Amino acid sequence: MILLNTSAENIFWLGRYISRIQYLCHQFPFKKDDQAIQYAQAFCWPAFDVTSLNELVLDENHPASFKQQFVCTKDNIHSLRGVLTAYGYAELNKLIAVASENPGYICDVVGECLDVLEAESHDVFLFFKLGQNIEQIDRLIRLKLDITEALQELSIVITLLEDLGWDAITEAWDRLLSQKNADNFYEFSDCIHQMFEVDA
Numbered sequence: 001m002i003l004l005n006t007s008a009e010n011i012f013w014l015g016r017y018i019s020r021i022q023y024l025c026h027q028f029p030f031k032k033d034d035q036a037i038q039y040a041q042a043f044c045w046p047a048f049d050v051t052s053l054n055e056l057v058l059d060e061n062h063p064a065s066f067k068q069q070f071v072c073t074k075d076n077i078h079s080l081r082g083v084l085t086a087y088g089y090a091e092l093n094k095l096i097a098v099a100s101e102n103p104g105y106i107c108d109v110v111g112e113c114l115d116v117l118e119a120e121s122h123d124v125f126l127f128f129k130l131g132q133n134i135e136q137i138d139r140l141i142r143l144k145l146d147i148t149e150a151l152q153e154l155s156i157v158i159t160l161l162e163d164l165g166w167d168a169i170t171e172a173w174d175r176l177l178s179q180k181n182a183d184n185f186y187e188f189s190d191c192i193h194q195m196f197e198v199d200a
Contacts, residue, residue: 007083008127009196014076014117015131018110021069023139025107028066029054042142066106070099073110084120091116123164130157134189141182151177166195 003011030036033049040047040056045064047053060067077084077092084092092113099109117128133154140147158173172188 003083003123003127005196005198007080008123010076010079011083011124011127012131012134012192012196014073014080015128016135017069017073017076018114018117019132019135020139021066021073021106021110022114024057024066024069025110028057038143042139042144060103067103070103070106070110073113074100077113084124088116088120126157126160130154130161130192133157134192137185138189141185147180147185151180168195 027039030039030050030053036047036050036053039045040053043064045053045056047056056062057065059065062068074096077089077096081089095109095112095116099106118125120128133150137147137150137154140150155177158169162170169188169191172184172191176184176188178184
């Protein structure tokens, strides 16, 4: 399957949002003030203790909430009609309907969405995995955690992308491997986004 850049980008962001929601599901509810403060500061969220952060995550109007993150996931899925298999698209829409009617099921539904996407074509899952990896590294950097293992996982995806002609990312990737810091990561991330903007 040959993906249009816009479709590849939608799949990439779908990977990011699903990874973001899954991680938040594993952390919620926050139970310690120091953990909550560190998390809120890392993502620039307006919360100052456990109570305010848990309330924010449940506030359906806040961009960081489960509900709003899932809206972004849903929008990306709807953009992929004709790209995903008919079966995969139908299954994802069934799951979206369940979570839309019952927001308390979002964490369960996101996990099931992942199972459906893993069964899609190689190229679809490649860009989905790229989104997951970039989201993971971004999160680790924000939380001041080691990114070495995450970079090793991403290296497999990068090799496959280079085989597809994405060699314009190689220089920034090599710099990131040489010096594993935030500046080099965000430069590399910018290169990824520039590739999506190149005319197909």
